[in-house]
Amino acid sequence: MRNISKRFPGVKAVDHVDLVVEKGMIHALLGENGAGKTTLMNILYGLYQPDEGEIFINQQKVHITSPKEAIKHGIGMVQQHYALAGALSVWENIILGVESTKGLLLDQKQVLNQIAEISERYKLAVNPSTPVWQISVGSQQRVEIIKALYRQVGILILDEPTAVLTPQEVDDLFHTLKCFVEQGLTIILITHKLREVLSVADRISVLKDGRIVGTYQRDEVDEQFLSKKMVDRTVTKSFSRESLPAETKPVAEMQNISVLNDKRLKAIKNLSLKVFPGEILGIAGVDGNGQKELAEALIGVRPLTGKIFFNQFDITAISTKERIARGISFVAEDRHKQALALDMGVDENLVLTDINKKKFSSKGWVNWKAVKKHALEMMQDFSIKTPSCKTKARSLSGGNQQKIVLAREITRNPKFLIAVQPTRGLDIGATEVIHKYLMDQRNKGCAILLISTELDEIMCLSDRIAVIFEGEITGQVRIESAKVEEIGYWMTNNWAREVK
Template identity: 50%
Template structure:
């Protein structure tokens, strides 16, 4: 193999699904020791293309060459044999199993008739140290952080001998610190001769880590450029086909009376430890309160308490002066609370329901969607079509199952449904997680539009840029308490980072 031969070359790959051409004659070259980013909007066809390389789908047209040799990759085992590994966006791990059990699953080493766990764990330890992954081979998956689980996925590909690694949206669920560490790991991998395809739409990360970028829009390659010759604004424009502003356009807030008042809230986590320790906050009509904090400081428990999904030990949750602590999710929803959940698959959609059914999940029992115990499908379909058009949800039809839409379109559908309820309080938890710049701009504009209509918006996000850009006021959560409050125009990433780590010396005021 000559040095200039690509380790992977895709030639004219086309893939059609009913009603959509996901990949339209895509060609791409990956070279040894290179990080090649695949950039595109949600639903542009990036994951489909990589699922073809990993053998999960078959192309309708086109061919694949590995190290200059034509190959047919008709299943993932074939891909693994060819040295291709994929780190999926939604991890494929068995929670009660240990790290080692997950990594060797399907190719368990034997000593005679017995499983040879010890040798496998030693090899995993060795790989973990070689690539700076710092993973404990004996830890159980449900006991380790999301960032650590991702490292297990990376180890799984290395253990199986991968030289070509595909990362599908690897930073979507990571904290800023974990993202920095992942970048280091990727650098180490290419320094050791591995080659990486990185599917992402985060321009900052592309500029930081990749060598080459291929931009895909609606299934077609728009361009392939050297990262060093590109800029975020050029890439964003190629990706969405129009100029994208990175600053959110909004006028100053004119807050009214408090809509949500949380007083002295105590809530336990699923292990029975106290996750919220006397938390206090309020959100006024016509303002966006952003909650900044490192994952695991009580954000999830706060959202669950406010939406009726979790039990309140003590304290008060007042909505327009009415007590809602420990009320049912339906009562809270009917009181004027809308909720964009942090996990869209678990709490936002029923994945095997059609889009039209998903659009009335919280209102199906009301007229006009049902009468005398019978669903009125005509009214349901009209409502779904109205919302899908208004929010530009890209779906082949309203009868398509929710699971077959891209993450960004699933998120737009949830936001459409929640905003259509015309709530007094909109709780937006990680509303732009896993979305591209075009979709992020759309979502943030919707949140500001709600604020401008006099609604109270509670924004919980790990994206500090989003918190600073979108919020009118920022409250910092640490170990289940609000430890300080700042105005976005008077703070920066560093100061917020210090407060998020528990330092109140950063000038935050203790909120009473």
């Protein structure tokens, strides 16, 4: 890619970038949210057209106008937010857009055999007949990878591919990627996880403000060097953990709750947990083991059996609106679908849950002056980077979108905060900021339920850790006694032990 530039309203996302990716290598792209990594790869994949610059594949100049053209040139991409049709089955999604070899007829048996062969060869387990809307986020990622491999691509772009994987699954994926490379495939890896980059990448390019600030061989750099290149500072991985008075009464208590998933099967099975003031209870586990259903039941958007208490008051039957009014905040797993109105401005998103308060509206009329003042204060306090408070949320980077959600939920001064995958897909700079917000709330006495598939995140922030497997708690441990190996066993239910 030579002299590539791309502008959007109010921002130059890619600024005269030169990128050389050698065949048969794993090339990592690092950078803060908004640095231009994904935009650059979206240009290579034909989703965006460059304002300037040229693209060469195997020394031949190409003009890629669409993903279909990119696939013809042997380029596939697995996006951070998956592009799957929820109403279709796994196998239908995989072949969507592929021309049949039998004209108008489709050889379903041949398709299923090819999918089974790819799944087995690369250990990417999926059920081809299951509708996509019924499978977990982790399974959706595997479908996207198989979808690209089915098209026999030679260059595979992966955008934050390990965001939903356990440490063991990450190891398996990286083993698979190395096998790809041995067979001549070229991998471009967009990720914020420095440790993973240093374990798997052959070359590393760092982007900042739309420009490449350096390209390095793996053995030339370390984590500290790369983090400084990305964010111009040393990133903090430990936080001040204030000792608060021991509390005997929990803020939130779940008593023998059971919750059904979208298939009407039990996702949560007789689960009981307590969360105390001034503590972070981390829920660790492989994605798809009931975390989503647990969070949705707690905030009141999914029915349950059993009891939920908030400050000793039974809230099992009350509405989501009333739970929020009582002091419960919720950071949803999918910020695009559950936490943001993407076509509304930053200012509107920052007051979504509080728009009916007298501060912002009266007798059906919105006080836009107060909304703007509040938005500008939040943008300043939470370092939300946006051209204007009126900028649509969908045009911001993932990190800035998540800052909007955290700013809105935290400034309500909640007594109980449910945070689900709060840093999914974010770079180290944005992750550090989100972690600081959560720890500040903990130190103020807020009870926090942190649900994350990022084991490093759970270990960094939690006071206690509970591991969930198939909707049941298989182990609990205090952070000072926690061992990654033991938690890994609990995540697959190889054994169970509870530390009270």
